[in-house]
Amino acid sequence: NAGVMQNPRHLVRRRGQEARLRCSPVKGHSHVYWYRQLPEEGLKFMVYLQKENIIDESGMPKERFSAEFPKEGPSILRIQQVVRGDSAAYFCASSPGTAQAPEQYFGPGTRLTVT
Amino acid sequence: AQSVTQPDIHITVSEGASLELRCNYSYGATPYLFWYVQSPGQGLQLLLKYFSGDTLVQGIKGFEAEFKRSQSSFNLRKPSVHWSDAAEYFCAVGGGSYIPTFGRGTSLIVHP
Secondary structure (H helix, E strand, O other): OOOOEEEOOEEEEOOOOOEEEEEEOOOOOOEEEEEEEOOOOOEEEEEEEEOOEEEEOOOOOOOOEEEEOOOOOOEEEEEOOOOHHHOEEEEEEEEOOEOOEOOOEEOOOEEEEEO | OOEEEOOOOEEEEEOOOOEEEOOEEEOOOOOEEEEEEEOOOOOEEEEEEEOOOOOEEEOHHHOEEEEEHHHOEEEEEEOOOOHHHOEEEEEEEEOOOOOOEEOOOEEEEEEO
8 A cells, every 4th residue: 555645755946936846645534644854853743635625734834835635636725925934844743633643644845945 | 633753764783683673652542543653765554553453463564553542653574574674654643534644753873
């Protein structure tokens, strides 16, 4: 069984460009989460999505950041007009979303560097 | 609101020694509790989880954790540490919202 896939693994963008991060959840998982991790810090929750719905985006900056999880295809985290402070590792996790199995399965992450 | 505290930022142990990583949580009801491990440049891997039942939980790689409600703790233990256990360890607490809260992590350093 394939785990959570994220691509690209490394992404370099100049200030002002757009970054698109993709996440394919574990097959059969309908819940996707995005987290940001900075050096020496833990995981910061950004957004929680189910297919075609944003359930909770309380951790996502109001501007420049957006996320989607379409009916078909991977979940996308989009960062417009990137700034140096956006440089971080971005992790996607998926979950079956049942009360019996609420644990999350993480992808390898995308390391974004803004130059 | 739920929260997690991992009081130790770094822990150093010798290979073969025992290990205990501390985790304290705050949650209004019976929580879901998790320990994850992250190797450098990698994502997080689930070590073990507690939902209900037996308060001593066995996980992968020889790890175990004990849920102590009276102390609001879920400490991770391993009787004999291997050099390959050097990594970052994260405790997480969750509940009905399905959005767990992660601690800041404890970095484990293993000396030969």
